[in-house]
Amino acid sequence: MNAQALVQTQQQGPVLVVSINNPPVNALGQGVRAGLLAAVEQLEQDAALKAMLIVGQGKAFIAGADIREFGKPPMAPALPDVLNRMETGSKLVVAAIHGPALGGGLEVAMATHFRVALAGAKLGLPEVNLGLLPGAGGTQRSPRLMGVKAATELMLSGQHLSAKAALAAGLVDKLAEGDDPLVAGLAYVNELLARGVPPRRTRDLAIADKAAALAELDAIALESVKKTRGLFSPAKIIECVRAAVELPFEQGLKRERELFLECLNSPQRQGLVHAFFAERETAKIPEAKAAAPRALASIAVIGGGTMGAGITVSALDAGLSVVMVERDAESIARGQKNVEKVYDGLIARGRMTAEAKAATMARYTPSTSYDAIKHVDLVIEAVFEDIEVKKAVFKELDRVCKSGAVLATNTSYLDIDAIAAVTSRPQDVIGLHFFSPANIMKLLEIVVPSKVAPDVVVTSFELAKRMKKVPVRAGVCDGFIGNRILSVYREAANYVLEDGASPYDIDAAVRGFGYPMGPFQVSDLAGGDIGWATRKRKAATRDPKARYVEVADRIAERGWYGQKTGRGWYLYPEGARTGQDDPEVLAIVDAERKKKGITPRAFSHDEIMRRYMAAMVNEGAKVLEEGIALRPLDIDVTFLFGYGFPRWRGGPMKWADMQGLDKVLADIQEFAKEDALFWQPAALLQKLVAEGKNFDSLNQR
Ligand code: 3HC
Ligand code: NAI
Numbered sequence: 001m002n003a004q005a006l007v008q009t010q011q012q013g014p015v016l017v018v019s020i021n022n023p024p025v026n027a028l029g030q031g032v033r034a035g036l037l038a039a040v041e042q043l044e045q046d047a048a049l050k051a052m053l054i055v056g057q058g059k060a061f062i063a064g065a066d067i068r069e070f071g072k073p074p075m076a077p078a079l080p081d082v083l084n085r086m087e088t089g090s091k092l093v094v095a096a097i098h099g100p101a102l103g104g105g106l107e108v109a110m111a112t113h114f115r116v117a118l119a120g121a122k123l124g125l126p127e128v129n130l131g132l133l134p135g136a137g138g139t140q141r142s143p144r145l146m147g148v149k150a151a152t153e154l155m156l157s158g159q160h161l162s163a164k165a166a167l168a169a170g171l172v173d174k175l176a177e178g179d180d181p182l183v184a185g186l187a188y189v190n191e192l193l194a195r196g197v198p199p200r201r202t203r204d205l206a207i208a209d210k211a212a213a214l215a216e217l218d219a220i221a222l223e224s225v226k227k228t229r230g231l232f233s234p235a236k237i238i239e240c241v242r243a244a245v246e247l248p249f250e251q252g253l254k255r256e257r258e259l260f261l262e263c264l265n266s267p268q269r270q271g272l273v274h275a276f277f278a279e280r281e282t283a284k285i286p287e288a289k290a291a292a293p294r295a296l297a298s299i300a301v302i303g304g305g306t307m308g309a310g311i312t313v314s315a316l317d318a319g320l321s322v323v324m325v326e327r328d329a330e331s332i333a334r335g336q337k338n339v340e341k342v343y344d345g346l347i348a349r350g351r352m353t354a355e356a357k358a359a360t361m362a363r364y365t366p367s368t369s370y371d372a373i374k375h376v377d378l379v380i381e382a383v384f385e386d387i388e389v390k391k392a393v394f395k396e397l398d399r400v401c402k403s404g405a406v407l408a409t410n411t412s413y414l415d416i417d418a419i420a421a422v423t424s425r426p427q428d429v430i431g432l433h434f435f436s437p438a439n440i441m442k443l444l445e446i447v448v449p450s451k452v453a454p455d456v457v458v459t460s461f462e463l464a465k466r467m468k469k470v471p472v473r474a475g476v477c478d479g480f481i482g483n484r485i486l487s488v489y490r491e492a493a494n495y496v497l498e499d500g501a502s503p504y505d506i507d508a509a510v511r512g513f514g515y516p517m518g519p520f521q522v523s524d525l526a527g528g529d530i531g532w533a534t535r536k537r538k539a540a541t542r543d544p545k546a547r548y549v550e551v552a553d554r555i556a557e558r559g560w561y562g563q564k565t566g567r568g569w570y571l572y573p574e575g576a577r578t579g580q581d582d583p584e585v586l587a588i589v590d591a592e593r594k595k596k597g598i599t600p601r602a603f604s605h606d607e608i609m610r611r612y613m614a615a616m617v618n619e620g621a622k623v624l625e626e627g628i629a630l631r632p633l634d635i636d637v638t639f640l641f642g643y644g645f646p647r648w649r650g651g652p653m654k655w656a657d658m659q660g661l662d663k664v665l666a667d668i669q670e671f672a673k674e675d676a677l678f679w680q681p682a683a684l685l686q687k688l689v690a691e692g693k694n695f696d697s698l699n700q701r
Pocket of ligand 2: 302303304305306307308325326327331381382383384385386389393410411412413433434435436
């Protein structure tokens with residue numbers, strides 16, 4: 001046996017053990033496919049062999065196709081061919097599954113004749129998350145094993161099933177004790193051989209009651225159109241299952257192949273695969289090479305408002321102990337209530353028990369005294385967004401916290417270097433910018449000020465991992481990565497508004513692009529008072545030559561802050577969450593146009609989005625050239641996880657690459673003819689275009 005081989009084979013009596021050895025997750029790269037095919041041939045040719053057992057080495061069975069191969073020229077042997085050969089062979093083939101058996105990995109298992117699963121197995125067909133469909137017979141075999149409804153739902157959701165759930169669904173035949181797939185698998189194969197069980201080929205299993213199955217599929221298709229708005233592959237998955245019901249197996253496979261290739265060649269696949277790798281890449285930061293994390297068992301949160309409470313829940317859910325500090329008895333009582341409200345909501349929806357809540361809350365300590373946080377390893381400040389209030393808090397933290405404690409601020413915009421400077425330990429001060437609601441939103445911007453120690457940065461990434469957040473490293477500037485870029489494209493939307501589009505048109509265009517909401521809807525949800533306060537704060541430093549649209553101020557001055565006040569850009573009669581267009585808002589917009597002598601013109605959705613995206617990408621390029629973001633992919637991940645950017649477009653920088661940077665630059669140069677101050681093309685963007693490169697060239701390590 002060759003210990004280096006990607007597929008290792010070993011004879012155990014009459015059984016050929018085929019062990020996949022392609023760390024970290026045994027992806028089905030070309031070498032693995034070739035190794036598997038060679039093993040199948042060996043099984044057929046060696047008369048002494050009666051059966052074959054497939055197991056995975058390390059932590060996975062097989063996590064699917066090698067995602068890095070997508071988009072490259074195909075390399076033989078193709079997985080469907082390997083699996084067909086295996087399934088139709090004359091001898092018994094069994095899979096013993098521990099850990100992930102996903103995508104092509106589960107397709108391998110479904111093409112064997114019997115499957116045994118260990119307790120930690122995770123089975124699923126998550127291709128939809130990559131803009132694909134199961135393309136190695138998965139759409140044809142899963143309905144035959146699980147039934148049409150369950151199989152289609154598995155493929156549309158991309159969900160993973162536990163071993164137990166997979167047994168109940170008919171995906172596996174047996175559960176085994178222990179944690180060694182080789183032991184469990186051999187026992188099962190030998191049992192089947194002893195009983196003389198012949199190969200049971202999934203392709204030969206019948207789909208029961210085809211008419212009922214088709215009716216079920218129609219119902220799922222109807223639902224799916226609503227749920228997967230804008231996505232390409234779900235409809236193709238449904239088409240494949242329809243083929244599984246209506247066509248003989250081989251023809252169904254052929255149809256699956258055609259539709260798989262359509263998905264593979266779609267821009268959505270490119271966007272989603274980029275998102276898959278980008279989200280794993282952001283944790284790879286320079287500091288990790290030089291430093292180890294500090295201890296992290298207990299934390300303190302200062303402030304129990306919207307953010308403080310959400311952060312507390314996130315930390316409690318990660319198993320940490322949390323001391324919450326508020327200004328006075330009344331505020332801390334409210335802070336605790338804010339935390340409990342989250343858990344009570346879970347209990348009401350049957351997603352948490354009262355006992356579990358009590359056990360979680362046992363790790364929570366409310367206090368109005370800083371003395372209660374002397375022992376904690378890390379503090380997150382989430383008090384009002386006011387530099388003086390924050391400086392006062394950090395002076396207190398400096399006074400009471402133990403040496404080596406990490407002192408973090410959740411500020412959205414303020415200068416973290418200035419906050420660090422009021423302490424005697426700027427090396428311990430960092431920004432941890434959570435997004436609202438902090439217990440739900442996955443993004444965590446880790447903002448690195450000039451004097452912070454590398455191990456504080458690494459500790460912050462460790463915290464993100466424990467909290468199951470997606471961390472992005474950012475530098476200090478007004479708004480860091482996300483809010484800085486947001487403020488620019490938000491301004492571009494204001495210009496379009498003042499020049500002629502309605503807020504409702506702009507929101508519709510942005511939704512049409514794939515966002516769940518448009519910018520004016522978001523403002524109504526977050527509260528128009530927040531943006532208003534920021535604009536007032538920035539008024540003194542605003543360039544007097546810069547164009548400034550006052551419409552939002554006119555709305556806020558009326559106390560129309562959005563959903564919480566019943567009206568904002570939209571009307572929300574009686575607490576409705578979906579807004580209605582408001583003719584009075586349109587009149588305000590019109591009055592502002594008249595004041596400035598602007599004759600409104602029509603904007604197509606396409607032009608609205610060209611301006612919105614050009615502003616986003618241009619500011620993204622500036623953020624990169626200033627070193628605020630490490631790589632373009634960090635900007636992409638920020639927008640995917642913090643701002644609702646449609647995942648299937650990969651993120652704004654990936655989107656720009658897919659348009660062609662020359663096209664984006666040409667748009668900016670065209671818009672600059674109207675307003676050269678706002679539309680100054682980023683030097684980096686011009687450089688990349690001149691060199692014929694794209695943003696992705698800066699992602700390469
Ligand atoms: N191909 C290539 N690399 C893969 C991979 C795959 N299928 N799955 C994971 N990796 C890589 C990751 O990029 C990561 O690399 P890095 O260390 O260099 O960043 C490494 O493996 C470890 O991955 P995770 O950090 O995600 O490890 P976890 O332990 O958290 O999760 C997992 C493991 C559940 C297997 C998760 O990686 C996962 O969900 N992988 C993708 C599974 C998938 O989508 N499979 C379907 C592929 S498409 C297909 O099979 C088409 C077929 O129908 C023809
Ligand atoms: P909030 O007004 O809901 O809560 C602030 C809390 O801080 C209040 O409960 C107040 O009593 C408390 N507080 C004020 N001074 C204090 C002091 N000296 N000591 C202890 N507690 C004190 O505000 P919110 O929305 O939670 O924001 C907090 C911080 O988080 C701000 O810096 C904000 O910019 C930032 N942030 C807010 C986001 C949001 O969407 N609301 C998103 C990301 C960051």
